[in-house]
Amino acid sequence: MRGILASSIGVTCAAALALPLAPPATAADPGPAPTAEAATRAAVTAQHDVPGSTQSLPLRPLTRDRASGSAVLGLAPRAVRHFSLLGVIWDDPADELHGRVQVRTRAAGTGGWTGWQDVETHYSDHGADPDSAEGSSDGVHGATAPLWVGESDGVEVRVQPGPGAEEPGAEEPEGGDHSVLPPGLRLELVDPGDDTQESPRSGPMSAEVSAASAVNSALAPLGATEIPALNGEQTREELLTLRGARLTEQQRAKPYIGPRPAVVTRRGWGADESLRETRFVYTSKVKAAFVHHTASGNNYTCAQAPSLIRGFYRYHVSSLGWRDIGYNFLVDKCGRIYEGRAGGVAKAVKGAHTLGFNTNTTGIAVIGSYGSKKPSASAVKAVARLTAWKLGLYGMNPRGKTYLTSGGGNLYRKGKKVRLNVISGHRDGFNTSCPGGKLYKKLGTARTTAARYQGR
Template structure:
């Protein structure tokens, strides 16, 4: 079913969720030293299919002069200590396009902790939002610490998603019709499995965490480029997976599902697509909910129709598993003072809500957020068809 929705295009494009940010290249030249961060001061962790995360210390906390690096496609800055250690500070990066040799503009990384696992008080380390850069082979970094001062172990994280692990199971779960028993069971969309997008299963925690039945779906955007080829979506997902696990120290990728601009639905966090897997997508409200991320930036760019269709059908199906109406309301209890609501607060949400409804963020972007009322209506129709 297609969504026939009016599209609102705001003037400003906002960065949004902390899954990944967007880098716009500029045609400006910048010299680079020949130093490669795979040298003795760097740590390089590899994964199946040629993927890797290279950690390069930011000594003195001031950043890095422009330098040549191993090829990478996503980056971020991590540190030892609590996740909010850089709040109020500034981290800027610029990268060099591997194909053209041109340097992009400076881009500010988000240092606030918008999403992630609940109960992170006293966490061993934190990280900025990652930045999807496309294929790059040079980087420069500037760091200005916040009120808490320079965190220990400050480091640049460069992620190469590689070709992905060889599939060890089915690449795709086929679509299934709605349950003949009626109720609110909507059709299940076809879902690209973790094997389908090349996840290296040795990276994540091998056990699974589950919550109660899913009563709410939080819609996000990954804040990556919107004009990507859909065939490249698995590379974006692999890079985010590696960053969430190897850089952030999470047990797995944060989202339960992702949807690309062509409407393809991807399995996110492991544990079973039909199970209430405990995610790390909406700080304070990861319990009894699912996080679904639209791959792209939808602050000003209109979300493509197939993307809206994919969001609607996966949300309708997931909520229907617990007989929850997609156009209804639900109550969740905040588990973190880091959300918009103090810990312990009972909050009334739409069954399909945006990340910004639970946290002070622009996610999932103004243009996509404006489509949520119509998306709820379409999802509800899918549940009753």
């Protein structure tokens, strides 16, 4: 799979820092000091730093957990190349990380270290369906959720095994030894790169950039950085152009569709189109929308949202081995909507967002963590505007229900027909806390508002 690119993954074993910091409660001796050769290698690497890359650092034993006696893995404080987003991955995507992942990072601008931050360990529910070509590829890895930390140049991490960090609302998994961490644990440090370098706004476009833009050619000119909003009448006229042959007489006479919202294209947020697989994968229709949160924290500005999306994209492709970013759309806390997986925003692009229910659905991720924090009114409104238009293209009522066939998961066996809301939360299709309790409670508002936008 093209997602695992050797050129995009730099393994950096940089010098451990002598820091005036108290050791973590479960940490032990940080280990021997690095050799002069290692320090020199780190310095040379820094001199040739290229924005837009991933550092992959293997985790090693730090100490043993006092309660279980199992090894606590991690990394002692160390200098690294600049990065802004991180996550922990492991070899087998079928394995679960039962335990607690905590990190501290050093801000590149001030040199100040953060306190310990928890990384969401449950992320297997975001992904391609188990038996799909994308989900069963040899290059796919298990992973935590990504965490946005801002531009940083130092990191410390510890991974403590045990069932104590189970996801809120999830049932205790049966069987297995939770004191054993999955093999191949690595810390991924993602530099999302600079948008002007990753996706130039001028000059000739590559074949990959042209292809990603051409699938939206009915909506915006080739190379556009944004698909503009339309009013209601313009949207209804466009519906007849896009899907006229598939509409019933009743749908032609009175189409229920919300005005098309503005959507920032992949070129607009600076996607490096050389990372993803070149082909696009489609399903037959869009019968439902699953709403997610990215679980990446809320410490970002809306101006930084394109950087976060580039980070998610690199993490999904270069670290997790997916063919492209998993979500079909993303929404920031200011209510701006972004194109996710390539293939065309008006088309039924198959994503990797709701394990077991990626067929005939679209995945919308609100950037942030909404377990204890309420989503902004702007973000909820954007979800309503987007679903009113996207579901309207396929004749779906946002306040209605529909049947989907499960591709397999921890709530529904493969092949089972399930009746779900046309606008559902991730937890409706998989036993997970996503999209966070606070965002999940707003889905009723999104359904009602979306139906109103459709004229129902």
